[in-house]
Amino acid sequence: MKPHGYAGRILRVDLTEGRITEEPTIRYAERYVGGRGVNARILFDELSPSVKPLDPENMLLFGVGPLVGTLSPFCSRVSIDTKSPFTGGVGSANCGGHLGAEMKYAGYDNLVVTGRAENPVYLWLSDGEAELVDAGGLWGKTTWDTERAIRSSRNDNEVRVIGIGPAGENQVKSACIISDRAKAAGGSGVGAVMGSKNLKAVATRGILPVTVAEPERFIEAVDSARRKIEQFPKAKLYREDGYYGVESVYGSPAWEAGFRPVRNGQDDYWDPEKIKRVAGDTIKPYRKKILACFGCPVGCMPWMVVPDGPYKVEGEGWWNNSSNSFCTRVDCDDPEAAIKAHLLTNQLGLDGDNASVVIGWAFECYEKGLLTEEDTDGLELTWGNHDAVISLLEKLAYREGFGGFLADGVKAAAERLGGGSDEFAVHIKGQDSVDGIRVSKGWGFGVVTSPAAGRHLRGAIHSFSPERFLSYDSVPWMVYMQEQYKAILDMTGTCLYNNGLLSWETEASGHAAHHLAELTSSLTGMNLDVERFTRMGLQVHNLEKAFNTLHGGFTRRDDYPPKRYWEEPVKSGPYAGERIDHEKWEHMLDEYYGLHGWDLETGWQTRETLVSLGLTDVADRLEAAGRLP
DSSP: OOOOOOOOOEEEEEEEEEEEOOOOOOOOHHHHTHHHHHHHHHHHOOOOOOOOOTTTTEEEEEEEEETSSSSSBBBBBBBEEEEOOTTEEEEEEEESSSHHHHHHTTSSEEEEEOOOSSSEEEEETTTTTEEEEEEETTTTHHHHHHHHHHHHTTTTEEEEEEEEHHHTTTTTTTBBBTTTTEEEEESSTTTHHHTTTTTEEEEEOOOOOOOOHHHHHHHHHHHHHHHHHHHHHHHHHHHHHHHHHHHTOOTTTGTTTTTOOOOTBSSSSOOOHHHHHHHHTTGGGEEEEEEEEEEEEOOOEEEEEOOTTTTEEEEEEEOOHHIIIIITTTOOOOOOHHHHHHHHHHOOOOOHHHHHHHHHHHHHHTTTTTTTTTTTOOOOOOTTTTTHHHHHHHHHHTTOTTHHHHTOOHHHHHHOEEETTTOOOOOTTEEEEOOOOSOOOOHHHHHHHHHSSOOOOSSSSOOOOOHHTTOOOOOHHHHHHHHHHHHHHHTTBHHHHHHHGTTTSSSHHHHHHHHHHHHHHHHHHHOHHHHHHHHHHHHHHHHHHHIIIIIIIGGGGGGGGOOHHHOOOOSSSTTTOOOHHHHHHHHHHHHHHHTTTTTTTTBBBBBHHHHHTTTTHHHHHHHHOOOOO
16 A cells, blocks of 8 residues: 555666666655655665766656645655766756656656666656657757657647756756756756666656545645745735746845856846846736746746747746846846747756856856857857857757867866866856855855755755845854755755745744644654654755765865855945955854764764764765765
């Protein structure tokens, strides 16, 4: 009998042998709940450090938490985990949409994919059955065309598809995996790993039920959460204008907080006249409606339409990061060109965050005379040249010409070019990192210490309060707590963006964690109070930390910011002169490691800490590798 709240099965697919097997979810669920938690345990246990990210032996895991596919609000997320081509450490991504729920209805909580198919295939899941299907006719297609083709072949427009575009097929490091044409599992090169396996897509359709342990208690918990959401003062605004439309209006503190680096991070302040042309309120004419993921009572993603002209396009998606990647970073204030660039990345299967970093670096190299038009296939990489940005996205996805030079990320490109270009190559542990971190210290510290190197959705403190931007006080504690909370979200399959609506009356995430504990307990029958839940979050975080130590060899020295943000100050605006203070950063690391119970000198975990978390086997593996202090 399958457990309440779960599909009940983990599917294992060996693409080399064409073999498909199953095992029960409950083997992992009682300790790691689901989603990212189960993925992290399997990845740590089964992947050898000798395996390289693009080797057939690397693992690609898809995980759906128990709350996905139920009435619980904001529960649609799919966690995707692997060994990262950027860092050699844990590669982790996450996306919303409708695929997660459909995957559960098809009968599966987690997918574990290994090997490499001889020819392109896609994985079809439906009502407890799984098969590998020839995808030769799909290879070379965009993510949008792939979804259309699979739906047409199945004669069913409700089939849900997650897959790669040309970028993943060509194993470009900034390749992502796209679901529902716009939901990007970005960062960590997960699309490149999927491409290395000749796996074009996973497609799913199902009608199998998800049972509930305590129906009345669960419905009461759902109702309580939804009442809280409806009391949120901005809920109506989000439904009308989306997250970007509300939080990135002209004059918002977010535009001055350094989240959006200008000209590859040469500055963190953009000309107000340029901001006006792409801010949330002024971009409104292109925003035709707001769409929502499965189970979301609010919605945040806009349907964007550029009706005519050279950038004519329409599709779902425009996010805060979009204005970083395709506006401030390359100094482009043309909204239509930026929208085109963003939607093009979805089609090509590129993570706009990573792709824009290496493109911004190329623009600065051109500015400094390190690259010429002869190097760039005739493109003039002058700031604001949006046509060059769009051309480079296509070249990057296909590894065509200069795009091939950029395709392995900014660290590799700077090493090849030399000439001091590494001084402004913005990466963390080898992964291109889109975020500005000089102003908002809590944001920056979370980005740098994230186990999914350089990504802001694990521990970064999301605050638009100008009073908090510059402060180092309490940052380690807040990042430490946010890490645990985010792990809970990823284990259950809950969205981070809108879930803050459950705790809008307080700065802490504790109230939302209580809601999630009650929802998950009543659904599954597990006794998950907040204390037990956060302990599970610590376990998952420490599994990923240990994976990074074994596979990536990371130490304390890898928890430092990129050289540019360490050495160069913000040049203009209200925070001019601001940069990261070396001494204060070291103090934050000491405090942060102390909270975790990690060794201050190396940054490694200690046996005592791992044993206290019930991870004695993890300590044993680290000790055998000579990586316990």
